[in-house]
Amino acid sequence: MTADQFPYDRAVPGIIELQPYQPGKPIEQLERELGVANAIKLASNENPWGCSPLVLAAIRENLDLGLYPDANSFVLKEAIAAHLDVSSSHITLGNGSNDVLDLVTRVFVEPGDEVIYSEYAFLVYALVTKAVGGMSVVTSAKEWGHQLDAMSQAVNAKTKLIFIANPNNPTGTYVSKQALEQFLGEVPDNVVVVVDEAYFEYVEEDDYPNCVAWYAQYPNLVVTRTFSKIYGLASLRVGFSIASEEITDLLNRVRQPFNVNTLAQVAAQAALEDLEHVARCHDENKAQLQRLIGFCDEHGLGYIPSVANFVSVEFGDRTKEIYQSLLHKGVIVRPLDNYGMPNHLRITVGRENEMSQLYESLKPLL
Numbered sequence: 001m002t003a004d005q006f007p008y009d010r011a012v013p014g015i016i017e018l019q020p021y022q023p024g025k026p027i028e029q030l031e032r033e034l035g036v037a038n039a040i041k042l043a044s045n046e047n048p049w050g051c052s053p054l055v056l057a058a059i060r061e062n063l064d065l066g067l068y069p070d071a072n073s074f075v076l077k078e079a080i081a082a083h084l085d086v087s088s089s090h091i092t093l094g095n096g097s098n099d100v101l102d103l104v105t106r107v108f109v110e111p112g113d114e115v116i117y118s119e120y121a122f123l124v125y126a127l128v129t130k131a132v133g134g135m136s137v138v139t140s141a142k143e144w145g146h147q148l149d150a151m152s153q154a155v156n157a158k159t160k161l162i163f164i165a166n167p168n169n170p171t172g173t174y175v176s177k178q179a180l181e182q183f184l185g186e187v188p189d190n191v192v193v194v195v196d197e198a199y200f201e202y203v204e205e206d207d208y209p210n211c212v213a214w215y216a217q218y219p220n221l222v223v224t225r226t227f228s229k230i231y232g233l234a235s236l237r238v239g240f241s242i243a244s245e246e247i248t249d250l251l252n253r254v255r256q257p258f259n260v261n262t263l264a265q266v267a268a269q270a271a272l273e274d275l276e277h278v279a280r281c282h283d284e285n286k287a288q289l290q291r292l293i294g295f296c297d298e299h300g301l302g303y304i305p306s307v308a309n310f311v312s313v314e315f316g317d318r319t320k321e322i323y324q325s326l327l328h329k330g331v332i333v334r335p336l337d338n339y340g341m342p343n344h345l346r347i348t349v350g351r352e353n354e355m356s357q358l359y360e361s362l363k364p365l366l
């Protein structure tokens with residue numbers, strides 16, 4: 001069927017340009033397709049140590065599935081508010097932070113409006129932009145990272161929204177506090193800036209900014225965070241934004257009333273009660289990240305220095321072959337062709353034994 005035939009001819013034009021988001025391959029699918037056993041997935045930046053035991057207990061206690069969830073997630077918002085020292089009136093919860101990225105775009109972007117993001121930035125920015133008929137303005141990257149000066153220079157009268165991933169997925173690069181402050185000072189205050197901090201809890205660098213602290217200062221700033229990464233709740237889908245009360249009010253108008261389910265709400269709340277678990281995952285990640293970098297150095301593999309829980313490693317013209325060979329050995333990593341990075345594979349930092357399996361599988365291929 002072609003684009004000039006029903007139903008494609010009737011679809012919103014931006015949707016015709018879209019390719020569905022390609023997630024990392026699920027373990028069950030690989031085992032089914034290739035007949036391998038004990039496969040491991042290092043492909044979607046999930047937390048390999050999983051969630052806190054408090055989360056599992058909270059879920060067991062709330063298995064009354066017949067009732068709608070609290071549409072305003074009152075208790076969870078209070079918990080996030082206390083954790084981040086903000087008022088609940090600045091918080092919007094989403095079915096994952098991707099949901100919030102979508103809400104922001106639907107609130108501010110009309111067909112023909114421009115949305116700025118960087119080359120190699122998280123693909124969901126393109127997806128939510130095109131879905132509403134927005135025009136993507138993609139600024140070039142420098143050493144794989146966002147060039148904030150190019151982004152502020154790209155602003156014009158049609159610009160409605162700017163996405164910054166800090167750190168960025170799939171490159172693992174980050175922008176400094178000083179650079180981001182300067183950028184926010186340059187951008188007109190009627191252009192909404194989303195700073196996506198999905199990997200915030202992993203970053204240790206001294207010059208890495210905590211943008212939540214800035215929402216009062218910049219009324220055009222939206223900061224997003226998630227429970228999918230270090231909190232280990234990717235399957236439950238909970239994320240949120242911190243923004244001015246006015247932006248929060250607008251997001252709440254387009255939000256589906258029950259976008260965060262009851263189990264997700266109680267799980268996220270319990271996750272915030274076990275910050276020791278988060279600290280442990282942070283430290284484990286750091287140790288295995290350093291080991292991964294060590295492996296790359298030892299074997300002469302190029303990689304993009306990362307401050308998060310994944311590394312994009314360069315395999316040059318052998319990238320596809322190595323990806324396939326790893327699959328046959330039961331190791332799922334993430335090809336980056338749809339990010340325009342066909343010579344890299346993104347490897348999520350796994351547990352010690354998973355990383356050993358990766359290294360043993362890779363060594364004979366190098």
Ligand SMILES: *Cc1c(COP(=O)(O)O)cnc(C)c1O
Binds near residue numbers: 045198237238
């Ligand atoms: C994983 C990720 C998210 C989180 O998505 P959720 O919908 O919260 O699971 C957001 N932004 C980036 C850059 C990510 O890599």
